[in-house]
Amino acid sequence: MSVNGSRVVSVGHYQPEKILTNDDLAKMVDTNDEWIVSRVGIKERRIAAEGQKVADLAIEAARQALENGGFTAADIDMVIVATVSAKDLCPNTACRVSDALGIGAPAAIDINTACSGFEYALAQADMAIRTGATRRALVIGAECLSAVTDWEDRSSCVLFGDGAGAVVVEGTDDPELAISPVLWGSEPSMSDVIRIEEDVPFIKQAGQTVFRWATTQLAPLIEQVAERAGLKVNELAAFVPHQANLRIIQGIAKRLDFNDDCVVAEDIVYSGNTSAASVPLALSKLVQSGKVASGAPILLFGFGGGLTYAGQVIRCP
Amino acid sequence: MALSRDEIREGMSDILEEVAGVNPDDVADEKSFTDDLDVDSLAMVEVVVAAEEKFGVKIPDDQVANLKTVGDAVSYIEKG
Numbered sequence: 122m123s124v125n126g127s128r129v130v131s132v133g134h135y136q137p138e139k140i141l142t143n144d145d146l147a148k149m150v151d152t153n154d155e156w157i158v159s160r161v162g163i164k165e166r167r168i169a170a171e172g173q174k175v176a177d178l179a180i181e182a183a184r185q186a187l188e189n190g191g192f193t194a195a196d197i198d199m200v201i202v203a204t205v206s207a208k209d210l211c212p213n214t215a216c217r218v219s220d221a222l223g224i225g226a227p228a229a230i231d232i233n234t235a236c237s238g239f240e241y242a243l244a245q246a247d248m249a250i251r252t253g254a255t256r257r258a259l260v261i262g263a264e265c266l267s268a269v270t271d272w273e274d275r276s277s278c279v280l281f282g283d284g285a286g287a288v289v290v291e292g293t294d295d296p297e298l299a300i301s302p303v304l305w306g307s308e309p310s311m312s313d314v315i316r317i318e319e320d321v322p323f324i325k326q327a328g329q330t331v332f333r334w335a336t337t338q339l340a341p342l343i344e345q346v347a348e349r350a351g352l353k354v355n356e357l358a359a360f361v362p363h364q365a366n367l368r369i370i371q372g373i374a375k376r377l378d379f380n381d382d383c384v385v386a387e388d389i390v391y392s393g394n395t396s397a398a399s400v401p402l403a404l405s406k407l408v409q410s411g412k413v414a415s416g417a418p419i420l421l422f423g424f425g426g427g428l429t430y431a432g433q434v435i436r437c438p
Numbered sequence: 439m440a441l442s443r444d445e446i447r448e449g450m451s452d453i454l455e456e457v458a459g460v461n462p463d464d465v466a467d468e469k470s471f472t473d474d475l476d477v478d479s480l481a482m483v484e485v486v487v488a489a490e491e492k493f494g495v496k497i498p499d500d501q502v503a504n505l506k507t508v509g510d511a512v513s514y515i516e517k518g
Contacts, residue, residue, distance in 0.1 A: 160478060330499045333483045368480055 123253035124292035126299025127246065129435045131192070133185025134286040134405035135178055136167040136392065143279070150275035157279045162367020166282030166393030168267045175207040175285075176217035179263035182285035182401070183218050186259065190289045190438075194223040197289075199258035201230045201246055203238025203397035205317065205426065206264045218261065228255060235315065236363045236425025237305075238262060238397030239286070240432055243421070244303035246290045247433075261287040262397040271323035280366070281324065282393030286401025298416065298436045301350030304342060305431035308334070315426040335365065335424060336372035342430060343377060343422050350418065350434035355380045358417035358437065359407060363424050364389035364399035384412050396425065413437045446493065446512045453488045457481060467509030475508075489515060 142165045143154040157163055169178065179202055187193065202214040209217075215229035228249070234241045239262035249255035263285035270281050293299055311334065315326040343362075347354050354377050362370055367389050374385050388403035395402060400421050407413060415437050422432035441449075447465065454460035458481045464474070471477040477485060486497045486505075493515045497505070505511045 160480065327499070329479055329483050329502060332480050333487060333499065336484070337487055366480075372484070 123251060125251070125294045126292070126296060127250040127290050128293045128298045128300060128438075129288045130291055130438050131186050131190025131289045132287070132401070132405040132408045132438060133182050133187070133189050134284065134402045135181035135185060136284040136402070137169045137173060137178070139168045139170060140165050141168045141282075146279055149272060150278060152275050152279060160368070161280060162387075162390055163279065163393050164390050167284055169265045169283040173265070174209070175204050175263050175265050176209075176214045176221075178265065178283060178285035178398075179204070179214055179218050179261045179287070180221045182263065182287040182405075183222060183259050183261050185405075186287035186289050187222070192257070192289055195225065196257050197224045197227055197259050199228040199246060199249055199255040200224060201232060201242040201258060201260050203232050203234070203242040203260075203262045204264055205233050205235045205238065205396050206266055206269050207231065208268065214263065218259075224259075234429040234431070235427055236365065236396045236399070237423030237427070237429045237431045239400045240303065240421055240423040241305060241429070243288070243290065243300065244305060244431060244433060247300045247303070250290060250292050257289065257291040259287060260290055260401075261285060262399070262401045264396045264398045266324065266394070266396055269317050269322060269324055274323070276328065277324055277326070280394045282395050284392055284395045284398045284402050286398055286403070286405045288401060288404070301346070301434040303431055303433045304346045304349055307430070308428040311428045314428060317426075332366070332369060334428065335369045336376075339373055339422070339424055339430065340376035343373070343420065343432060346420055346422060346432035347434065352418055352434060354378050355383075356418065357383050357420050357434070359384040359386065359413045359419040360422075361386040361400050361404050361407060361419060362422045364392065364403055365394050365425065397423070408437060440518075441493070441516075443512055443516060446515050447508065449492055450489065450508060450511060453485055453492065457484045457488055465508055467507065467512065469508050470506055471508070472506070
């Protein structure tokens with residue numbers, strides 16, 4: 122049976138125990154706390170334990186999202202994992218997660234659009250539920266970027282971290298609560314700007330080019346995301362953008378007409394850039410903080426490698 | 439009418455003050471953005487974007503690295 126829309130009903134997240142501070146990094150490369158905080162706004166990030174894989178982080182975040190919503194494995198018939206750092210090509214991470222949590226026979230999909238992966242995945246779950254193909258989906262963003270970080274490159278190794286966030290999505294016939302139509306797209310002509318390639322298996326990016334693109338091109342797209350939800354930017358209760366760099370987040374926010382009460386997620390300060398995990402991670406913490414009222418509109422926007430971008434408005438569960 | 443070098447430098451000085459908190463008294467042709475004015479690589483992008491808007495010029499990313507001093511930027515904008 123098809124429904125008119127879908128909504129996010131619960132959230133969860135997981136971060137590895139190991140904290141890597143800026144002082145720790147100063148012992149590894151030529152850098153210091155003041156330099157890192159002033160350039161990218163990051164104070165610390167979490168690093169996966171030896172042997173801990175993307176799937177292990179995804180499983181813990183998914184388990185939290187199920188528990189927080191009072192769901193069991195039997196309630197889920199679709200699992201989508203957004204990740205750019207899963208090293209295993211087969212099975213995909215969604216199957217690993219489903220097996221670990223005892224989810225019987227879900228549609229199990231991995232998706233790679235780098236830092237916008239979670240928003241692409243959420244849009245696919247929304248469409249699957251609307252058509253009636255899926256009843257209730259687990260949508261996860263999970264990354265072990267520490268495994269694709271060049272720990273000798275002081276310009277990049279200060280940026281990245283590991284973590285995972287997850288949400289449960291189910292059908293609704295209440296248009297007020299439904300996830301808005303996604304705005305998604307890409308800039309394929311800028312494919313070379315952010316790379317993790319076979320011959321150099323570390324994250325390499327043209328920082329100035331990415332910074333210029335993000336701070337000058339994205340604000341109008343974010344306004345369009347709000348428009349698709351029938352809202353103006355100043356009606357949003359919260360804005361959760363990809364946590365790329367605090368100066369990018371603030372640079373984008375400066376160009377948007379948020380009201381003074383709108384909460385702009387800045388989880389990057391304590392988590393670093395976790396690519397596809399950054400939005401669900403920040404969203405889960407924001408929801409659990411109680412700062413946003415249930416039913417209030419939250420705009421999600423991912424952007425990064427590809428270059429790709431995607432966003433939608435959800436209602437706070 | 440094209441702007442004079444002094445007018446461009448003055449405009450750059452306003453941008454540097456607003457974007458990167460540079461004291462206008464410190465702005466002179468021979469000053470290096472990085473070494474003298476403490477403008478880091480991302481702030482330099484903000485300066486360039488603001489200069490593009492203010493002076494109606496295009497400064498592509500591959501040119502930004504060549505703009506080492508205030509004088510370099512003034513000359514680039516002067517040529518349009």
